[in-house]
Amino acid sequence: MVIKVAAGIICQDDAFFIALRKKEQHQGGLWEFPGGKCDDGESPDTTLVRELKEECGITATEYYPFKLISHDYGDKQVELHFYKVIAFEGIAEGQEGQETRWVTASDLHLYAFPEANQAIVSALLNVD
Numbered sequence: 001m002v003i004k005v006a007a008g009i010i011c012q013d014d015a016f017f018i019a020l021r022k023k024e025q026h027q028g029g030l031w032e033f034p035g036g037k038c039d040d041g042e043s044p045d046t047t048l049v050r051e052l053k054e055e056c057g058i059t060a061t062e063y064y065p066f067k068l069i070s071h072d073y074g075d076k077q078v079e080l081h082f083y084k085v086i087a088f089e090g091i092a093e094g095q096e097g098q099e100t101r102w103v104t105a106s107d108l109h110l111y112a113f114p115e116a117n118q119a120i121v122s123a124l125l126n127v128d
């Protein structure tokens with residue numbers, strides 16, 4: 001079964017907001033763009049807004065689909081709907097005790113991301 005996920009590339013000034021996945025999570029110990037699984041029948045847009053509120057405490061107000069990535073981790077197959085979030089209300093802060101950072105595109109390579117994110121990291125380096 002393919003797990004549908006929505007994740008937000010939250011942009012502010014020249015930086016992106018990333019969070020460290022907890023050890024016990026799938027792909028734990030790696031950095032991520034905050035987000036999570038779509039509930040049954042939930043659209044990725046709705047999931048995005050809900051998850052960013054739950055995990056980062058912000059209300060996304062302007063966002064658009066950036067890339068759709070399907071990836072097979074062997075233990076899990078995911079369909080990742082990555083969005084760029086270009087406006088939001090509130091201050092982005094980890095709501096679940098997770099470590100977070102604002103990182104510029106050129107510094108993203110210093111952080112280890114899940115395999116499915118490599119195409120995103122490359123794209124962010126080539127796009128302003």
Ligand SMILES: Nc1nc2c([nH]c(=O)n2[C@@H]2O[C@H](COP(=O)(O)OP(=O)(O)OP(=O)(O)O)[C@@H](O)[C@H]2O)c(=O)[nH]1
Nearest residue numbers: 005007025026027032033034035036037078114116117
């Ligand atoms: N949020 C997020 N998930 C990602 C990214 N890249 C990636 O492969 N994933 C995978 O997508 C899946 C969804 O993630 P999640 O663990 O955030 O889901 P969730 O917030 O609903 O978590 P929960 O199951 O603890 O309630 C995981 O299998 C995770 O490994 C990413 O950049 N952000």
Ligand SMILES: [Mg+2]
Nearest residue numbers: 034035036037
């Ligand atoms: Mg999550």
